[in-house]
Amino acid sequence: MTATGEEHVTARGGPWWWARRRSAAFDVSLAVVSALECALEGIPFARDAGIPVAAGVVFGLLAGSVLVVRRRWPIAVVLVSIAITPAEMGFLMGVVGLYTLAAAELPRRIIASLAGMSLVGTLIVTFVKTRQDMSRGDLDIGDWFVPFAAITMSLGFTAPPVLLGLYVGARRRLMESLRERADDLERELQLLAERAEERAEWARNEERTRIAREMHDVVAHRVSLMVVHAAALQAVARKDPEKAVRNAALVGDMGRQALTELREMLGVLRSGGDGRRERAASVPLVAVGVAAAAAASRAADDEGPCLAEIEELVGQSAAAGMVVALSVEGEVRSYAPLVERTAYRVVQEALTNVHKHAAGAKTYVRLAHRVSEIAMQVENEPPEEAASSARLPSGGNGLVGMKERVSALGGVFVSGPTDAGGFRVSAVIPAS
Helix, strand or coil: CCCCHHHHHHCCCCCCCCCCHHHHHHHHHHHHHHHHHHHHHHHHHHHHHCCCHHHHHHHHHHHHHHHHHCCCCHHHHHHHHHHCHHHCCCHHHHHHHHHHHHHCCCCHHHHHHHHHHHHHHHHHHHHHHHHHHHHCCCCCCCCCHHHHHHHHHHHHHHHHHHHHHHHHHHHHHHHHHHHHHHHHHHHHHHHHHHHHHHHHHHHHHHHHHHHHHHHHHHHHHHHHHHHHHHHHHHHHCCCCHHHHHHHHHHHHHHHHHHHHHHHHHHHHHHHHHCCCCCCCCCCCCHHHHHHHHHHHHHHHHCCCCCHHHHHHHHHHHHHCCCCEEEEEECCCCCCCHHHHHHHHHHHHHHHHHHHHHCCCCCEEEEEEECCCEEEEEEEECCCCCCCCCCCCCCCCCHHHHHHHHHHHCCCEEEEEECCCCCEEEEEEEECC
C-alpha cells in the first residue's frame, strides 16, 4: 500500500514542532555549529567593540543558537542574522535561515523583503570592511574592487540559498499535492467500488426476482390445471371412463408443456452462464452490473407466449371445467414481444387464481386493443357453494408478480374484490 498524505501526517513522532526525530536532531546539530561559529566570531567583535571577550562569546552563543527554531519561526531567524551582520558573525545562520524562509509556505512579498534586507546588509558590511582593509594597506587593488567585492559577496551569500529554498519548497508542495490527489483518487475508487457492488447486488436481486416470477408463471398455471384435471379424473374414473381418459390425456399434455417451458427457461439460464464462469475471477466488479443487466435484457427478448395464444389458454381452463368467456375489442395487431408476453402472463396468472380460490365461478376475460395501449381484465363471479375445490396451495406471489411485470413496462395494474363478491384483475400496458 502506498504512503498517502493522511498516513504521512499520522506518522509524525518528533518532539514539539518537529515532524520527525531526525529533523529535530539535524536542527539541534545545526544550532550547535552555528552557536560555536558565532562564539568564535564574537571574540574579534568584542575586541573591536571594546567589550569583555566573555560577553562577546556569550552573545555569539545566544545569537547562533536561534537557528534551532528555523522550522517554527524562519522569519525570526533571518531577522536575527540580519541584526548581527554588522558584527560579522552568523554566516551559517544567515544562509540556512534564508533557505528555510524561501522553502516555507510564506507570501512571496515577505520572502523578497527579508532577502532584500539581507542582501543590502551584507552589501554594506562587505563594502565597509573591504574599504577599511584597503585603507589600512591590507589590500593593494584598485578602487573598482570595493563595489565588485561587495556585490559579489552579497549576491553569493543571498541568492543561492533563496533559489534553492524556492525550488525545494515548490517540490515539497508538488509532492503534497500529489499525495492529496492520490488520497482523493483512492477514496473515489473505493466509492466507485462500493457503488459498483451495490449495482451488481441490485442487478442480481432483479435477475433472481425475474427468474422466480417466470418460474412461478410457468409452473403455477400448468400444475394448477393438472391438479384440477386430476381431481376431475378421480371423480369420473368409475362413472365415465371415456371422460376419464380424456382428462388423463389432458393432464399428460399439460405436464409435457410445463416440462418443455421449464427446459427452455433453464436452457436460457445455462447459455447465459456457460463460458463466463472461467472469466468471472478476472472480470472487474464494475462490469458485473452491466453484464447482469445485459443478460436480463437478452432473456427478456427471448420468444415466449404471445397474445395469439390467449384463446388456447382460455380453452385449457374451459377444458378443466371453468365456465369462461373471452371477448376482444378493437383491431387485433401485434405488439413488442415483451408487451405480449406480459399481457399473456397477467391473464394466465389471473385464471390460475380463479382455479385456486374460486373453483366453479363463471369468469370473463376481456382484451381491448386501443390506439397506444392494450388493456386486459379477468373478472370472476362468486364461486358456487357446492363447487368443489382442488385445495391448491397459494404462495401469495401471483398478484405481486403481475404488478411488477406491468409496472416495469410503465403500465397500471389494479386488483381487488368486486361488489358482487367476485374478484377482478385489470391491467393497462403501453403499446410501445
